[in-house]
Amino acid sequence: MDSLSPQQREFLEINGYLIIKGLLDSEKIRELKHRLIEIRRHEGPRVGEYGYSKIREDLIKQNSNFRLWGFDLFYTILKFICSFLPLTRISIQSKSAYYNGQNSWKIEIRQMLIAIREQFDSKDQRICDLVNKGEVFSIFYRHPLILEAVKNVVGEEFKLSSLNIRSPKRNNNPQDMHVDWPWAVGSDESYACNALWLLDDMDESNGPTRLIPGSHKWAKIPSEGMQYLKSTHPKEIQITAKAGDVLFLNSHIWHGGTTNITGNPRAIVQSYYVHKAHPSQQVQRNQIRSNTFSYLNDEDLRVLDILGD
Structure with a gap:
């Protein structure tokens, strides 16, 4: 698949999310997991x-x-x-x-x-900060299909805000229903999006993401519409998908992680993008490390907001 189909773009626009199947193959997932083991050993008690x-x-x-x-x-x-x-x-x-x-x-x-x-x-x-922890993670800010989806949500002027991995522990607390933006925006506005890359299967038992289709157009945040943010919303659905799939979210959609009941691994790489006019969570202009430069091209520098305007 070289580009999003018209049906995929329409689905993303109306529902605020899209599941893109099979962007990572099993060999790539093994390579990524091996590197993550190395990072955990390297960072020791400071991991994360x-x-x-x-x-x-x-x-x-x-x-x-x-x-x-x-x-x-x-x-x-x-x-x-x-x-x-x-x-x-x-x-x-x-x-x-x-x-x-x-x-x-x-x-x-x-x-x-x-x-x-x-x-x-x-x-x-x-x-955190996978940008500076190996070229193996460059796919998360280079993949053309994801960059196209970002443009469909945020527009041409975007940048990577952060690149982290998260895996909920067994019996973790469920997340509040939330949006990945600090305030409500208009129904036709979008300033951020998040590509969630699944390194493991996500099913009903290991803490799947819940979301409310179309809520990115409600022009309000969950605290303005729900009394208890951990409660189940009548319009929410749970997303299940396979390792290698990507759950792409308009960041203004109402969503949250649920409880990992079994403790089975459910690692997700989060590549979070914002409009260039807004601050990044990880400012690569300040924190980029010298060895990272050796494998960055001009397009990478633009996406990471390192190249000047």
Whole structure:
């Protein structure tokens, strides 16, 4: 399939979502999962962190295994202590410390506290900023069919906002019904979209995505239309699909993840796009790493909003 069919474009416009089948084959999925295992080993107890630790990276490069063990032990002890303390005052805005190239201990401790808060808040397994974690992930911001779908929703002026992976743990808390945008927009407006790439089958038992077809045109957000955001909406449906499929969402559609009852893996790579006029969740102009540049082409630089206007 080289492009979306007229029927697919119409379905996406009316319903706010589209299932595109078989964009990843089994060999590609194996390659991706192997790389994810490597990343989990590399990131250790900090896996899922929004950014990366400059000091920890230097210890890995220096092959300082004993010092790295001590460094990670300090983090684990700090996390244990923080489990008894409120972390609500840690500002997420402090994430900017990840990308300024400094490695002072003041910045490092702040990064640790942010990572600890993120791990406490999340009931899912996550790995963030896949753009900078290997060329194997480039398909998620290069695939022409997905880029065409993005243009159909957001328009020609778009950029990748973030690229992360999420897999709900067994008996995780279901997500609130939500939209991936901070405010309500007009029924004919769309500023963001999300391609959810399935690395595992998604069925009724492992936390499928629920959504309300057509709700992207309601010009309101769920908190304006539902009293309890975890409750079942009478118009919602649950999406089931196979590994290798992509669930493409207009980000203004009402949706949310459900509970993974069985604990069977349900990993999804989330490639989130926004209009260029709006801020990104992961600002690649600031955080792009030197080894990533070696495999980026001009179109990649445009999609990642690294090339200037």
